[in-house]
Amino acid sequence: MTSARRISGQGADETVDSDAAFEKFRQCAVEVLQVPEEKVTKEARFADDLDADSLDLVELVMALEESFDITVEETELENIETVGQAFDLIASKL
Amino acid sequence: MSDTAPAGSGRCVLVTGGSRGIGAACVSWFVANGDRVAYLARSPAKAADGALALACDVTDPDGVEAAFADIEARLGPVEVLVANAGITRDTLLARMDEEAWRAVIDTNLTGTYRVARRAVARMLRLHRGRLIFVSSVGAFVGLPGQANYAASKAGLVGMARALARELASRSITVNVVAPGLVATDMIEALDASRLEQMKELVPLGRTATAEEVAAAVGFLASEGAGYITGAVLPVDGGMGMGL
16 A cells, blocks of 8 residues: 555656646636535545545546546546546546 | 426427337327427438438437537537337247348347437436336346347336436436337238237237327327336226236
8 A cells, every 4th residue: 555655756847747637637626526626636535535436436537538638548547536636647648 | 498398398309210109199298298209210201390310320329429519519418319210120039040030130129228328428418318218018027029129118117217326316217118009100010910919918908009009109208207217107998017
């Protein structure tokens, strides 16, 4: 389990683009999940912190696919529990 | 909306297989109810009164996508879906080739999956919606020569129940209508003696009109049916009772 925690360590050079993308991601989440912007942090857990059920997540994925013009496979969504994990998945496709 | 239009009308309704039989009766019912109605058919009839007719075979995923895009642009997101498109390819199992099996499942069951999936994507955002699947008493009676048809129509019941649970939190209801012998082209194709034999199995002793089935579909789409989901409503003159 400890090795999984290392995912969030990223180089500083990526941050500018990544910040803009995260802002877009956050707007999608705010709109679909109907939560205040400040709650959508990378550490936030969809179920516990954002009160999102599985249908909310389906809706969010569809909105993200549309907004970022990407495709997300079902299998890629397994084990995604936090906003940060979801964002990393989206960012990896940009 | 006219003064006489019932409450809850003015919705965008899509009926598949809407050019004939039960589907055409559903189109007329919803138009009369004051709804904005579109229907899909492989060969749409001459302009139906007040409804948007689109040529679309539900076995074609790209065609379904294009039809929904067209409907959404012209009438808005689909709020009521009546999945009615269906075919028969009756023959005894020993003579039923893969093609006869596949064609019936692809239109009746997978076709319903295709339109339901596409409609639900928008209903989730609306936080409301009605899915109504047209099954058949044949799903429960299991007439000889209809292994493919019975399987496809029984499949709709399982699908509806799974979706009823899946979508309930968004106030989307999913119900099934199970017609018995209905006076449509599909029944006309039976020979007279077989039809008489089948009528004897119907307590009401006659075939249904397509309008009688449409009225049940209309009810399940109505405000008054808001607490009904995962149900199977027989419209079969008592033929299936308890099956």
